[in-house]
Amino acid sequence: MNFLKKIGAVISAAILTLSLAACANTENSSGASGGSESGSFRTIDEIKAEGRITIGVFSDKMPFGYVDNSGDYQGYDVYFARRIAQDLNVELELVPVEAASRVEFLQTAKVDIILANFTVTEERSRQVDFALPYMKVALGVVSPDSAVISSADELNGKTLIVVKGTTAETYFTENYPDVKLQKYDEYNEAYSALQDGRGDAFSTDNTEVLAWAMSNPGFTVGVESLGSIDAIAPAVTKGNTELLDWLNEEIKALGEEQFFHADYDATLAAVYGDTVDKDNLVVEGGEM
Amino acid sequence: MRGIEVLFLGNNMLRLLSGLWVTVRLALISIGFSLVLGSALGAVMTLKNPVVKVLTRVYLEIIRIMPQLVFLFIVFFGVTKLTGANLSGEVSAVIVFTLWGTAEVGDLVRSAFGAIPKHQFESGASLGLSKLRLYLYVIFPQALRGLLPNIINLSMRMIMTTALVSLIGVTEVLKVGKQIIDANRFDYPNAAIWVYAAIFLLYFLICFPLSLISRRLAKRRADK
Incomplete structure (x- = not known):
């Protein structure tokens, strides 16, 4: 009798869990196909009005995004993130993300941009919007x-x-x-x-x-x-075209001053060496 | 011994300690809420009402079946997707650990009251104690004695489970350790073992005193 009760409880719990998971799933797919209706992402005006941009980076992936011994964020992605905040004239808030949760952070608009060594793939392009590449x-x-x-x-x-x-x-x-x-x-x-x-x-x-x-x-x-x-590019929430266009313009403009070569020298050179042909890794102006 | 110096580079020791504080703070807040809500749930669970029984049972089973990581993702990302409300990582973590702790504490409270022999209630009543005094002087002290070791046990499990919160962007002690190892992986390839040893020691320093208290309480109870 007791055993039966237990089984009943387990089954009802399982059904509830499954229905919750199903909810999450449908939410997922609708967000991915439609995108624009989510509306929770921030436009450039909103970012500027708040005076702060949030960018998701790795905190333990040297030399792309990591925290040095003084507790400060460093790396190729972080160097670019700092420049983005500077050019928007806003404060920078870096959010540590994991490889597995990068897409989710954008879909829920918990960050404005992901700059975490994000490789462009077809499947990911359906879930987030990639800007021009800055590395390959x-x-x-x-x-x-x-x-x-x-x-x-x-x-x-x-x-x-x-x-x-x-x-x-x-x-x-x-x-x-x-x-x-x-x-x-x-x-x-x-x-x-x-x-x-x-x-x-x-x-x-x-x-x-x-x-x-x-x-x-x-x-x-x-x-x-x-x-x-493979291209590595910044990503924004699906449908945030305004921020996406701004990023693309920014990457093109930075190409003129060879920004990513400077970024390489500041962050990657220590790990990959100076003798490497930088153009095998660095992408300037979004042109692969 | 090469690699141990990584612990003393820059602010690393301080960062590990503040990571530990994040861990302990999350666990303390969650266990605090869990005790209050769990006691109420436990009291409700002692009722004989079948509807209440089924509802609390379902709640308990869901919490126990669902891996804490899935639960964290549902609260941190799912709530934002469904309602648009943007919960911070720490708030989500406190919600998840409180829901978990409440279920566990509730069940512990229920069984602690259930374990008190019926004659304790009856003899108390026959001494002419009012209901309030009966509970205050006879039932609670006995129930509490059985409860405490289990609560401490739960707290320790919670401290260790908080390591999962790094997946929702909260940097606790284990994540700080990983950051230190990674930032020094070219200069000190053997740092990992020392960093993990330091983290082990920190967890030990927090959990061992709790474990001692729990054991002493359990022993005192057995002696009586």
């Missing part, structure tokens, strides 16, 4: 100084280390069938394999290999940009 990511190939691989064609017949499930694995399987792939589950396994000489080179996102080569002398990134290029 592609594949990179790192190899020992003694036998530097400086183009993807040099890899034919050689052994390339990749991590399972990464874009590097798919790219080389499809485009370079003559490259022998050695696959690992974890990044640290792949890096030790490269250090032990079990393969001729290692390929993954260029930001990743550049940072690694920088802190591991004896290795060079011979190929800095390869494969399809």
Whole structure:
């Protein structure tokens, strides 16, 4: 009897939970398709009237958005965020966000802009509005100084280390069938394999290999940009066209003074080095 | 030992401590509200009314089934989506932990009163105590003694669960730790173990005294 009661309680609780989840879902999809009716985002006039803009950044993703030992926000994204606030002539409020909740923060208008190393994808474009890109990511190939691989064609017949499930694995399987792939589950396994000489080179996102080569002398990134290029762009709440247009104009204007190259020198150079061709990572004026 | 110096760079120690304060403050406020609301809920739950029984039961089960993280997301993002009201991360966290704590405290209070033998009520009444005095001098002290260790236990669980609030933009002690590790990951690749050790110590310093009190109370109760 007691047992039956318990089951009843569990079932009714489950139904309630499900209906709540369903509510949240429908809300989600309507917001994504319509967008403009949400109306809770702030226009530029409202931002200026309040004298403050809120921008969502990472707080633990060095060198894009992180908090330094003095407790201040730093990084490539933060540098840009400061400039946006300066040009709007408002105060800047930085909100720490996680990769998983970036879309939600915009959909509920809890921040005006997300500047958190946000890669433009088709699925995300349905949920938020992306401005022009200010950075890009592609594949990179790192190899020992003694036998530097400086183009993807040099890899034919050689052994390339990749991590399972990464874009590097798919790219080389499809485009370079003559490259022998050695696959690992974890990044640290792949890096030790490269250090032990079990393969001729290692390929993954260029930001990743550049940072690694920088802190591991004896290795060079011979190929800095390869494969399809992903754009990284600021995002605003779906339908906030006014702020979106302003951002696009801002990015174009900043291109004239080579702002993002300065941003690179101030934030990324320490991690990726000065010898890197900055144009493989930095996007000026929104032109990829 | 390389990496331990990260803890003393810049304001890091102070940041960890203020992160700890965020954790403790959230837990204290939530447990405070939970005690008040939970006692009321517990009193209601002792009623024999079947409707009340079903309603409180459903509430309790929902809270227990739903992972706290989902619950945080529903309150922080869901409420804004449905009503447009913009709750801050901390307010959302207090709401979620209070709803959770209220359910748990309510159930504890109900069972604490239920555990008091019927003859205690009867002998109190036969001594000529008024209803108020009966509860004040006979029932409450006994119920409270059984309740306290469980409440302390719940508080400790709450302190540890607050680590989830970093997902809704509240920077508590664990998040500060992650920020410190990440900001120094090139200069001090081994910092992680020391930062986590420091956080472990901070949690320990908060929770161990509570655990001691709880154990002592439980023992005193067993001795009687």
